[in-house]
Amino acid sequence: MVCVRQSMGKYIKLLNKIVDKKSIKILCVIVGIILCIGIIEPLVAWLYKIFGDYAGHFSHHKLDKIIVVVILYELLQSILQIVSTLKDHWLLKISYKLSENVFEHIHQKVKKLKIEEFENETVFNLLERIDTKLGDETVIAITTLFEVVANIISISIYSIMLGQMKVYFPFVVIVSAIPGIYLGSKKNKCKFNTAKEFFTEERKKEYFLNVVFGRENVKDVKLLELEKFFYEKAKSLNNLLTNKYLKINKKYGYYEIVTNVLKYIVFGWCMYETFWMVYNQSIGLGSILLLVNVFQLLTQELENLTNIIKEIMNVTWLIDEWEGFLQLPEKIWGNKLLENYSISFENVTYKYPASLNYALKNISVKIRDGEKIAIVGENGSGKSTFINILLGLYTVSDGKIRIGNVDINEISKESMKKIVCVFQNYIKYQTSIEENITLGEKKINFHNPFIKALELNELLNSFEKGEKTKLGQLEENGTEISGGQWQKLAISRGVNRESKILILDEPTASLDPLIENKLYENIAELCKDKTLLLISHRMSACRVCDRILTFSNGQIVENGSFDELIERKGKFYEMYMAQKECY
Numbered sequence: 165m166v167c168v169r170q171s172m173g174k175y176i177k178l179l180n181k182i183v184d185k186k187s188i189k190i191l192c193v194i195v196g197i198i199l200c201i202g203i204i205e206p207l208v209a210w211l212y213k214i215f216g217d218y219a220g221h222f223s224h225h226k227l228d229k230i231i232v233v234v235i236l237y238e239l240l241q242s243i244l245q246i247v248s249t250l251k252d253h254w255l256l257k258i259s260y261k262l263s264e265n266v267f268e269h270i271h272q273k274v275k276k277l278k279i280e281e282f283e284n285e286t287v288f289n290l291l292e293r294i295d296t297k298l299g300d301e302t303v304i305a306i307t308t309l310f311e312v313v314a315n316i317i318s319i320s321i322y323s324i325m326l327g328q329m330k331v332y333f334p335f336v337v338i339v340s341a342i343p344g345i346y347l348g349s350k351k352n353k354c355k356f357n358t359a360k361e362f363f364t365e366e367r368k369k370e371y372f373l374n375v376v377f378g379r380e381n382v383k384d385v386k387l388l389e390l391e392k393f394f395y396e397k398a399k400s401l402n403n404l405l406t407n408k409y410l411k412i413n414k415k416y417g418y419y420e421i422v423t424n425v426l427k428y429i430v431f432g433w434c435m436y437e438t439f440w441m442v443y444n445q446s447i448g449l450g451s452i453l454l455l456v457n458v459f460q461l462l463t464q465e466l467e468n469l470t471n472i473i474k475e476i477m478n479v480t481w482l483i484d485e486w487e488g489f490l491q492l493p494e495k496i497w498g499n500k501l502l503e504n505y506s507i508s509f510e511n512v513t514y515k516y517p518a519s520l521n522y523a524l525k526n527i528s529v530k531i532r533d534g535e536k537i538a539i540v541g542e543n544g545s546g547k548s549t550f551i552n553i554l555l556g557l558y559t560v561s562d563g564k565i566r567i568g569n570v571d572i573n574e575i576s577k578e579s580m581k582k583i584v585c586v587f588q589n590y591i592k593y594q595t596s597i598e599e600n601i602t603l604g605e606k607k608i609n610f611h612n613p614f615i616k617a618l619e620l621n622e623l624l625n626s627f628e629k630g631e632k633t634k635l636g637q638l639e640e641n642g643t644e645i646s647g648g649q650w651q652k653l654a655i656s657r658g659v660n661r662e663s664k665i666l667i668l669d670e671p672t673a674s675l676d677p678l679i680e681n682k683l684y685e686n687i688a689e690l691c692k693d694k695t696l697l698l699i700s701h702r703m704s705a706c707r708v709c710d711r712i713l714t715f716s717n718g719q720i721v722e723n724g725s726f727d728e729l730i731e732r733k734g735k736f737y738e739m740y741m742a743q744k745e746c747y
């Protein structure tokens with residue numbers, strides 16, 4: 165009882181969050197319809213009994229009454245049909261509305277979540293489960309919740325009907341259904357827990373299937389004949405999951421057979437009693453029809469009740485997860501606006517939440533506002549981590565970071581937005597070229613010197629629909645573009661936004677040498693009003709920067725101009741010479 169009260173409490177809390185004024189109106193209409201159905205259904209069964217009684221003692225002068233009963237029966241059936249159709253329509257409407265509200269809540273929370281939370285697998289699973297299930301489950305549970313009322317009305321009316329034959333009939337029928345209801349809820353909980361426990365396996369299975377069937381992987385998969393390799397992986401995970409669910413079904417299947425047998429023994433007994441009453445003429449023939457009908461309907465209503473309880477419990481368990489999700493730490497922004505964008509790292513040390521090793525160790529560096537800095541180093545030396553921290557994506561606990569002399573944790577979101585980064589693994593958005601660059605913000609600035617240097621205009625002119633050209637394979641008439649062209653769009657996206665610090669992580673890896681050269685030669689002019697941080701594995705490109713920071717094993721091991729580092733003959737010189745020898 166306490167458990168049910170708690171479930172209802174949580175449930176109402178969730179409803180409070182997601183039900184708005186418009187949904188309340190729709191819900192009222194649905195409740196009205198459901199109540200109508202709850203009353204009409206037993207009436208139909210009652211008319212069926214009256215018809216049976218008249219048919220049992222047929223005489224011509226009862227014909228008009230029989231006709232009235234048949235007409236009423238038909239009338240109620242058609243009304244039932246109409247209100248059922250209306251119910252489906254309104255249910256669909258409320259489903260869309262509530263799903264929208266749930267997703268809005270999820271979206272708002274995800275927006276505020278700290279990025280570190282996405283590193284944790286449990287949180288990631290939780291997010292995905294809530295995202296994909298909570299909307300649907302809540303809607304089902306809300307609508308079924310109102311059906312409880314209709315159910316109880318129907319069950320009460322059917323019980324009164326049965327009780328008129330023998331007082332204990334409704335009692336034994338309901339009691340015989342209780343073990344089934346109990347087992348149903350246990351089986352459901354077991355399935356839910358299994359789904360939760362094996363969520364990672366389910367996700368892996370989907371991933372492997374996507375590798376085999378995904379359009380974006382087709383070249384690799386076909387060329388290397390990877391179908392069998394990945395399909396086998398998906399198959400073995402699928403077998404594991406199927407076996408788990410089969411085991412649950414098998415276990416509860418035996419119990420279900422026993423409870424069903426019990427139910428039909430009770431029905432047999434009621435039938436036997438009814439036959440005797442008809443035989444003794446204490447009740448009419450219609451009562452047999454009523455018993456068959458009502459037993460069927462009553463057990464059906466009780467089963468519905470089980471399903472409703474199941475849905476409510478499903479949501480209750482999801483609500484627990486939802487509450488856990490709402491408790492996840494949010495990124496807290498400061499309120500200070502920046503006047504300049506000089507950067508200072510003092511003894512900054514950082515370790516990713518999921519890692520045992522430090523990605524950055526005791527980093528101290530100062531960068532003046534407007535300086536052009538190249539960041540170099542071996543793979544895994546900490547360059548991207550340095551950038552991620554500067555962008556405020558990850559929070560450091562050891563050391564101090566200041567931008568414009570303000571602690572990074574106190575800077576407003578508005579000011580932090582002026583630090584723009586074009587990541588090495590940029591996203592290829594499956595939208596139009598224009599949207600790829602603007603992402604819903606201001607228009608493409610074709611006067612931007614960077615965009616001019618990238619020859620974006622020439623690229624757009626090569627397509628019939630220019631910037632409106634749809635990219636990717638989501639749409640039938642989507643256009644596929646080359647790797648270098650995608651990179652041009654990614655850089656344009658970054659430089660089209662107003663920035664004070666521009667970070668380019670391996671920006672020219674896919675660009676042709678002519679464009680690349682044009683960018684590097686003019687970099688000082690292109691970024692004249694801002695700080696530039698350029699991560700590059702092309703040592704010669706670093707020549708255009710004021711200073712070079714060489715990262716090694718999470719530390720800055722060199723800090724100086726191109727000429728100074730060449731002269732020093734250290735790590736940078738070693739990497740530079742290694743590349744030079746290839747030419």
Ligand SMILES: Nc1ncnc2c1ncn2[C@@H]1O[C@H](COP(=O)(O)OP(=O)(O)OP(=O)(O)O)[C@@H](O)[C@H]1O
Binds near residue numbers: 518549
């Ligand atoms: N999300 C993460 N979780 C755990 N460890 C990470 C994560 N990202 C990076 N690392 C680790 O942190 C260290 C620094 O990685 P980082 O990405 O900063 O290197 P990088 O210098 O940018 O390398 P590359 O030149 O290959 O891009 C590496 O040892 C890497 O394995």
